[in-house]
Amino acid sequence: MSTSSSNEFIVPIQFISIDTDGKIKSSDQKILNLEKGAPIKDAHPFFESVISMFESRATHLKLDCVNMLDCTFDVEVITHKDNSGVIILRDRSDFYKRIQKVAQQRNQSLILNELLELKNDVLKEKEAFKTKFIKNFSEELRSPLTLISAFSSLLLKGDLDLEQTKLVEALKEQSDSIRKLLDDIIELSKLKKGDSKLAEEVFSFKDLLSSIYMNYNAKVSLTNNTFEMNVSKDVPEFLQGDERRIAQVIKNLIENALIFNDGKHIKFEVTENHRRAGKTSLRFQVHHKGTVPKGLGDKYDLEDLEKVNPEGLNFSIVRELVELLDGTLKFNEVDTNHTQQIVNLKVAYPLHEVKLPPKKKSTVEQYKFSEKVKVLIADQNTTTQLTALKVLVSTGNFDTEVYTDPRELLEAVEKREFDLILMSSSISQIDSIELISIIKQFANNSNKKIPIIALTVHTSKESMAAYKAAGFKDVIKKPYTDDELLNTIYKRLKIKKFL
Amino acid sequence: MSSKKIVIVGSFGVGKTSLIRRFVDDTFSEDYKVTIGVHILKKTVQLQDHDINLIIWDTEGTDEIEEIRTSYLLGTHGFIYVSDVTRPKTYEKIDEHKQYLSKNFGNVPIFTVGNKSDLLPKGSISQKKEELDFLDILVSAKEGNNVQRLFEKIAKILIS
CATH class of the missing domain: 3.40.50.2300 (Response regulator)
Structure with a gap:
C-alpha cells in the first residue's frame, strides 16, 4: 500500500480534557492549537454550546460533521458528574468534502426539477385560462356570425338589384372571413395543445384541388389578379390521410400569398418528389411577388401564443399543421422581391382502385309542404x-x-x-x-x-x-x-x- | 451575558446559510453551496436593556425533519424554520415539522420564516402575504429585509 493511499485512512484525532470550570486542562494539539487553562468556550461558539450541556451528568454525546475552524469534525463529548469532561475531535474534512460534492449535485438537480415542475404548473394554469378564454370568446362570436351568415345567404336568394347584391356579398364574404379566423384561432390553440388527431381516410385529391382552384380563382380575380394552378401528371388522384388538414395547409399557403402579394399573379404548383413504401412525397409551392416580413412565420411556444402577429396567423397554422403531418416547410425569398413557400408532405395513397360515394349536395332541397x-x-x-x-x-x-x-x-x-x-x-x-x-x-x-x-x-x-x-x-x-x-x-x- | 442556542432548520436550498450570513456578517452570495452537517456561528444582539449571545446552528437542509441528527438539536433554546416562498414544497409540511420539534425537543419557540421575499412578484406581494400568513415573518437574505428584525424578535422572546 502506498503512503498516500494509507494516509486516506488515517484520521487525525485530538483529545481535549476539560476541568470542572470549563477550562482546558490538557490538549494534545494534534489539530487545533488550544491554550491550556483558557476557557474552552472561547475557542469556538461550538464549544460554548457544548459546555452548556455539562450539567453535572455523566453523558456520552456524538456529533458528526461539525464544521469549525476550516475543518469538519466528528466530535465526541464525554461529561462527568463533577462537570469535567473530554472532547474528542476527529478531523474528517476530506471525507465530508466528497460527500459535499455529491450532495451539491443532488440538491441542485432536485431544486431544478422542483422549479421546472412549478413552471409547468404555471404554464398549465395559463393554458387553462387561455383555453377558457378562447372558448368563451368563440361562443360569444358564433351567435352574431350565425345571424350574419344565414341572413346574408337568405338575402342573396331573394330579389336584389345589382348594387344590393354586391353589398350583401361583401357582407357575407367578411362574415365568412371572420368565421375562418375564428376557426383558425381555435385550430391553432388545439394544435399547440397537441389535441389534434389525424384522420386516415381515402379522399379524391383531384376533387380537393379542383375545389381549391374554383374557390381561389374566383377570390383572386375579385382583386384583379390571376391565379394559376399546375398539378403534375404523376400526382396520385386519390390519397389516404387527413383531407381537411391537407386542404388547410394549401389554403393557408395561398392566403399567405394573397396577404403579401404585391404583383398581379399567384402561382400554385403540386408535384411529386417520389413514391416509397405506399407513400407519395408531395411538393406544394406557392409563388407570389412581394416579401413576407421577417419573423412572421416564426414558431412560437404555447406561452408565447399572444406574440403571434395577426397577419402571421396563417403562417403559424401552416407551420403547426406541417409539423403535425410530419412534413417540411420553407419560405424562400427569390430575386429580392418574390416569395416562394414550399411544403413537402408524405401522404399515403391507396394501392387499389378506389370508388368513392358521390359527395352530398351542399344546396338545400326546395320543398313545398302541404302541412306546416x-x-x-x-x-x-x-x-x-x-x-x-x-x-x-x-x-x-x-x-x-x-x-x-x-x-x-x-x-x-x-x-x-x-x-x-x-x-x-x-x-x-x-x-x-x-x-x-x-x-x-x-x-x-x-x-x-x-x-x-x-x-x-x-x-x-x-x-x-x-x-x-x-x-x-x-x-x-x-x-x-x-x-x-x-x-x-x-x-x-x-x-x-x-x- | 447569557447565551442561547438557536437551530436553523428547513429544506435544502431555502437560504438558511444566506440568512445567517446576512445576520452575522451582513454579506450575501448568489452562489448556492450545500451545507453538510452543521456550522456554528455567534452574534451578540443588543436589546434595550439586555445583550444576548445567539449561538446559531446552521443545519444541513432536509425535507424530512426526522433526518436531522438529534444530537444537533439537544439543548436548543429556539428554532427558526426557514422555507422558500417561491417553492411550496418547502413549507407544505411546516405544521407537521413544528409538532415534531415541540414533541421531541421541549416547548421552545419555533419561528417560521419565509425567505426570498424579494422574488415575489411585485404586484402580488400583499396577496401572497395573505396566502403565506401561516408564516411568522417574510425575509430576504439577499436584500436584508426583516433579517435583523427576525433575530431581535427571537432574542426578546428568549430573554423574556
Whole structure:
C-alpha cells in the first residue's frame, strides 16, 4: 500500500480534557492549537454550546460533521458528574468534502426539477385560462356570425338589384372571413395543445384541388389578379390521410400569398418528389411577388401564443399543421422581391382502385309542404333565436314557437304537439343534455317521438357523442348557414308526412 | 451575558446559510453551496436593556425533519424554520415539522420564516402575504429585509 493511499485512512484525532470550570486542562494539539487553562468556550461558539450541556451528568454525546475552524469534525463529548469532561475531535474534512460534492449535485438537480415542475404548473394554469378564454370568446362570436351568415345567404336568394347584391356579398364574404379566423384561432390553440388527431381516410385529391382552384380563382380575380394552378401528371388522384388538414395547409399557403402579394399573379404548383413504401412525397409551392416580413412565420411556444402577429396567423397554422403531418416547410425569398413557400408532405395513397360515394349536395332541397311543420325553438340567445326563426319562416314550411324559460318549455311539450325541437346548448343555465332528459319525462306521447336537434358551439368528438347519447337526433354547429340548418331539419323530419 | 442556542432548520436550498450570513456578517452570495452537517456561528444582539449571545446552528437542509441528527438539536433554546416562498414544497409540511420539534425537543419557540421575499412578484406581494400568513415573518437574505428584525424578535422572546 502506498503512503498516500494509507494516509486516506488515517484520521487525525485530538483529545481535549476539560476541568470542572470549563477550562482546558490538557490538549494534545494534534489539530487545533488550544491554550491550556483558557476557557474552552472561547475557542469556538461550538464549544460554548457544548459546555452548556455539562450539567453535572455523566453523558456520552456524538456529533458528526461539525464544521469549525476550516475543518469538519466528528466530535465526541464525554461529561462527568463533577462537570469535567473530554472532547474528542476527529478531523474528517476530506471525507465530508466528497460527500459535499455529491450532495451539491443532488440538491441542485432536485431544486431544478422542483422549479421546472412549478413552471409547468404555471404554464398549465395559463393554458387553462387561455383555453377558457378562447372558448368563451368563440361562443360569444358564433351567435352574431350565425345571424350574419344565414341572413346574408337568405338575402342573396331573394330579389336584389345589382348594387344590393354586391353589398350583401361583401357582407357575407367578411362574415365568412371572420368565421375562418375564428376557426383558425381555435385550430391553432388545439394544435399547440397537441389535441389534434389525424384522420386516415381515402379522399379524391383531384376533387380537393379542383375545389381549391374554383374557390381561389374566383377570390383572386375579385382583386384583379390571376391565379394559376399546375398539378403534375404523376400526382396520385386519390390519397389516404387527413383531407381537411391537407386542404388547410394549401389554403393557408395561398392566403399567405394573397396577404403579401404585391404583383398581379399567384402561382400554385403540386408535384411529386417520389413514391416509397405506399407513400407519395408531395411538393406544394406557392409563388407570389412581394416579401413576407421577417419573423412572421416564426414558431412560437404555447406561452408565447399572444406574440403571434395577426397577419402571421396563417403562417403559424401552416407551420403547426406541417409539423403535425410530419412534413417540411420553407419560405424562400427569390430575386429580392418574390416569395416562394414550399411544403413537402408524405401522404399515403391507396394501392387499389378506389370508388368513392358521390359527395352530398351542399344546396338545400326546395320543398313545398302541404302541412306546416310545428317547430319548438328553445334558445335564450335572441340573436340565434331570430336567425333560426327567420330562416324557417322564409321557406313558408314552418310554424315556430320560441321558448326561453325551461318551465314554460316543459309545459309546452306536455300540453301541445310539435314535430321538431331545436334546442341551444343551455337555457337559463340548464345544460341541454340535462334538459333533454327532463323533456323526455314531461313530454306527451306524441312529443316523445319527435326529433330534437342541438344547436351548439361544442362540437368536439366527445361533445357530439354526449349529445347523441343523451337523445339528440342531430347536432348543428354554430355558426351555421341557412342551408345547413334546413338540410339537417329535412334530414331528420319524416318529410312524406308534410308533402 | 447569557447565551442561547438557536437551530436553523428547513429544506435544502431555502437560504438558511444566506440568512445567517446576512445576520452575522451582513454579506450575501448568489452562489448556492450545500451545507453538510452543521456550522456554528455567534452574534451578540443588543436589546434595550439586555445583550444576548445567539449561538446559531446552521443545519444541513432536509425535507424530512426526522433526518436531522438529534444530537444537533439537544439543548436548543429556539428554532427558526426557514422555507422558500417561491417553492411550496418547502413549507407544505411546516405544521407537521413544528409538532415534531415541540414533541421531541421541549416547548421552545419555533419561528417560521419565509425567505426570498424579494422574488415575489411585485404586484402580488400583499396577496401572497395573505396566502403565506401561516408564516411568522417574510425575509430576504439577499436584500436584508426583516433579517435583523427576525433575530431581535427571537432574542426578546428568549430573554423574556
